[in-house]
Amino acid sequence: MTVAPASVRRRFERRRVGGERRAGPLTYAALIVTTIVAIVPLYWTVVAASRTNADIAKTPPPFTPGDNLWSNIRSALDQVDMVKALLNSLVVSGSIALGTVFFCTLAGFAFAKLRFRGSTVLLVLILATMMVPSQLGVVPLFILIAEVGWVNQLQAVILPTLVSAFGVVFMRQYLINALPTEIIEAAVVDGASTFRIFRSIVLPAARPAMAVLGMLTFLMAWNDFFWPIIALSSQNPTVQVALNSLGQGYVPDRSIILAGTLVGTVPVLIVFALLGKQIVGGIMEGAVKG
Amino acid sequence: MRLKAQMATPDQAGSLVAEARGPRQRSAWRTRLTKLDAKVSPYLYISPFFLLFAGFGLFPLAYTAWISLHSVSLQNVDDRTWVGLDNYSRLIHDDQFWNAVMNTLTIGLISTVPQLLMALGLAHLLHYKLRGSTFFRVSLLMPYATSVAAATIVFAMLFGRDFGLINWFLGVFGVDNIDWENGKWSSQIAISTIVTWRWTGYNALIYLAAMQAIPKDLYEAAEVDGASRWQQLRHVTIPGIKPTIVFTVIISTIGATQLFGEPLLFGGAGGYRGGADHQYQTLGLLLYEQGWFNFQLGRAAATAWTMFLIIMVAVAVNALLASRGRSAFTIGRRRRQA
Numbered sequence: 001m002t003v004a005p006a007s008v009r010r011r012f013e014r015r016r017v018g019g020e021r022r023a024g025p026l027t028y029a030a031l032i033v034t035t036i037v038a039i040v041p042l043y044w045t046v047v048a049a050s051r052t053n054a055d056i057a058k059t060p061p062p063f064t065p066g067d068n069l070w071s072n073i074r075s076a077l078d079q080v081d082m083v084k085a086l087l088n089s090l091v092v093s094g095s096i097a098l099g100t101v102f103f104c105t106l107a108g109f110a111f112a113k114l115r116f117r118g119s120t121v122l123l124v125l126i127l128a129t130m131m132v133p134s135q136l137g138v139v140p141l142f143i144l145i146a147e148v149g150w151v152n153q154l155q156a157v158i159l160p161t162l163v164s165a166f167g168v169v170f171m172r173q174y175l176i177n178a179l180p181t182e183i184i185e186a187a188v189v190d191g192a193s194t195f196r197i198f199r200s201i202v203l204p205a206a207r208p209a210m211a212v213l214g215m216l217t218f219l220m221a222w223n224d225f226f227w228p229i230i231a232l233s234s235q236n237p238t239v240q241v242a243l244n245s246l247g248q249g250y251v252p253d254r255s256i257i258l259a260g261t262l263v264g265t266v267p268v269l270i271v272f273a274l275l276g277k278q279i280v281g282g283i284m285e286g287a288v289k290g
Numbered sequence: 291m292r293l294k295a296q297m298a299t300p301d302q303a304g305s306l307v308a309e310a311r312g313p314r315q316r317s318a319w320r321t322r323l324t325k326l327d328a329k330v331s332p333y334l335y336i337s338p339f340f341l342l343f344a345g346f347g348l349f350p351l352a353y354t355a356w357i358s359l360h361s362v363s364l365q366n367v368d369d370r371t372w373v374g375l376d377n378y379s380r381l382i383h384d385d386q387f388w389n390a391v392m393n394t395l396t397i398g399l400i401s402t403v404p405q406l407l408m409a410l411g412l413a414h415l416l417h418y419k420l421r422g423s424t425f426f427r428v429s430l431l432m433p434y435a436t437s438v439a440a441a442t443i444v445f446a447m448l449f450g451r452d453f454g455l456i457n458w459f460l461g462v463f464g465v466d467n468i469d470w471e472n473g474k475w476s477s478q479i480a481i482s483t484i485v486t487w488r489w490t491g492y493n494a495l496i497y498l499a500a501m502q503a504i505p506k507d508l509y510e511a512a513e514v515d516g517a518s519r520w521q522q523l524r525h526v527t528i529p530g531i532k533p534t535i536v537f538t539v540i541i542s543t544i545g546a547t548q549l550f551g552e553p554l555l556f557g558g559a560g561g562y563r564g565g566a567d568h569q570y571q572t573l574g575l576l577l578y579e580q581g582w583f584n585f586q587l588g589r590a591a592a593t594a595w596t597m598f599l600i601i602m603v604a605v606a607v608n609a610l611l612a613s614r615g616r617s618a619f620t621i622g623r624r625r626r627q628a
Binding site: 137 | 320324327328329331332333335336338340342343346347348349350353354357362367368415416418419420421424426427429430431432435436437438440441442443444445446447448452453455487491492495496498499502540547548550551554555558559560561574577578581582587590591594595598601605
């Protein structure tokens, strides 16, 4: 191998600090523009929801929040039962998150640390289910819940999503690295049952990943749209069903509609603002194997 | 139990002998139990996934095909009349169906292609050593955390003809107000913008995760060879994350075929029609209209099953293209090695 000229080598080394190339000003500029595009619609929601309808029709439009937020929110709550919707969404998303975390940790543990026949095939099968458009089964699913009288009942939207393929793969991936196999072997020698091992060793070790999976699942359940629209109605809505009534309703005042939208969105945005770093980590973690 | 056996009085000798054999028997029983535990438990632990998927995913999907051969009314779901392929022949002769197929296809293309390309570029930028990388990653993921309903309500107003922020912004550059909702292309572009806004950051992070798994010495070798950044992206990064790209293309295709919430809420009241002239009615909306506004669940099932077939074909085409691309890539590599 020929040695590169000193000048080339120096440039090479300078750009290599820390193993990755440093970003130039153009990279920052592009990223800042994209970030603005990502955030402006959310910021504008806050602005428009806190002003009057007449205000947001002005040219140029306002760019700072006004002081009409509370009265707009009150008017929005008169239009749709957003309080009930928030409580329902909390129950639905909370149950789905808890169920998914439990079942996925159990399955992830089995795939990561237990040896059983056909485990590889079954894991591939789980991965393959990610590509099954199960949403398209709405018609029989609706007939089913109509027959058992679950239309407008929260369990109709909770039960079908209590476990996820992503969650199983995600927990498996985490447990493979986080849990030394020797500990489990030692527990087996001591005569612990697999469920005992799960309870006393796996659950404590898996806690960080369980938290991330719980948040991600909560987020997705909170935002789920298609099936809740079909299974529920405005009499017993989740937030998304209430937003659907609001968006498709005949409320002429845009600032009121946006105030209602804000109420339904702020809870997840707060979760996201506080734990965004972990959620980003979770998505990227799951992606490598996915 | 074992403790009791040790404390037994001598006059219970007979039973003591029996008990003395107890521990060994029990331990044999225990070993068998442990073996059974090791054998059966794994299946038990993964069974919730398969049970729930079979019950609420696979079975309804398969049963859709059966329902689609019947006439079923929303008002009386138990009353089903066999109609054979009638629902399908109606679909084939229905202009609204073909309109929905075309809309789904065009919206799918103008939302997915730019979205994935931008995500790729964005991931490339995020892959640099950055100050505030967490800030960028989190804010780029904010749209993903926003629900379809909320995002669409907000964007429908941003795309408003008279008071929308987007028309105001374009007006600064002298563009006349565009009637986004009523035009065919304009409405489809607007809807695709919502999809792109929500998903670009998410896909960028997926790509970024895959890029970080590429060994660094590949880049070093490329740099020593004098490859520019663009060449590195084309010849190192993209081949390196190809499985991930194929995965996101397939997932986006499946998502685009079922597009529902964005067109439903974009037009406001009566959104299931997808605009006054059905100009942005997708197959998902058509299914919803047939089943839950015209009360014809059999026809809705036929549309759902047709969508499933379309997805199968699309995924097969994707997989085929991907495997072809891969063999071309390995041939190229082999030639270079030779």
